[in-house]
Amino acid sequence: STVNRYVYLLSAIFSQAIEEEIVSQNPCARINDEPEKERERYLTTDEQDRMLKVMVGDLDYIRAPFEVSLHTGLRKNVELLKLKVGHLNFTSRPMFFPIHGGNVEIPPNWLIVVSGKRGKYRLVPMNSVARPILYRIAAERSPDAFVFDKDANGINEYWIDKGFEDACNTARVTFGTVKPGGIIWHDIRRTFATRLRAHGVHEYDIQDLLG
Numbered sequence: 001s002t003v004n005r006y007v008y009l010l011s012a013i014f015s016q017a018i019e020e021e022i023v024s025q026n027p028c029a030r031i032n033d034e035p036e037k038e039r040e041r042y043l044t045t046d047e048q049d050r051m052l053k054v055m056v057g058d059l060d061y062i063r064a065p066f067e068v069s070l071h072t073g074l075r076k077n078v079e080l081l082k083l084k085v086g087h088l089n090f091t092s093r094p095m096f097f098p099i100h101g102g103n104v105e106i107p108p109n110w111l112i113v114v115s116g117k118r119g120k121y122r123l124v125p126m127n128s129v130a131r132p133i134l135y136r137i138a139a140e141r142s143p144d145a146f147v148f149d150k151d152a153n154g155i156n157e158y159w160i161d162k163g164f165e166d167a168c169n170t171a172r173v174t175f176g177t178v179k180p181g182g183i184i185w186h187d188i189r190r191t192f193a194t195r196l197r198a199h200g201v202h203e204y205d206i207q208d209l210l211g
Helices: 002-019 045-054 057-072 076-080 130-138 157-171 187-198 203-210
Strands: 095-099 102-106 110-113 122-125
Touching (some): 045 157, 057 130, 102 110
Antiparallel strands (some): 110 122
């Protein structure tokens, strides 16, 4: 119907606003609609495999931020692109990071998000996939250097968005907010949360990890 089309378009606008981290919720999600539109979008294992296979050659640069996001749940703009080498603890001992006039203990093989949503910090573990990727990128770089940097590895907001869209199209994964079943970068966070639930992680722990 005409009403459903308007609701769908408005929902797409809010989904884009979530991707740009302007808002945190989509009020249209409360409206009863078709099942496809009600469900939260996340990457299936098959889609992930197809996308990783095409992240070679000209698209090789998008693989690292994609996999790090998939295994940490970091928000793109305020967390992933603000992550610095000094926020990562690759050692076997706790590391103390100065913040808010005190020191926060970062456990071995964890990272700190210094300023997440509403300016709050949180700690996130680096698993067996994220750690070696971040270690390789951070090797021999200054603690003040951004992990993902246009000059160092060709990564900024524009190239993440472009690379992700190109990878989706090449892997034949529906991209965007205006197509039914379309996926956007923010859905990587949903994928991270969905897989934690599938492995029996408590909802409160998931909330802590996602911030």
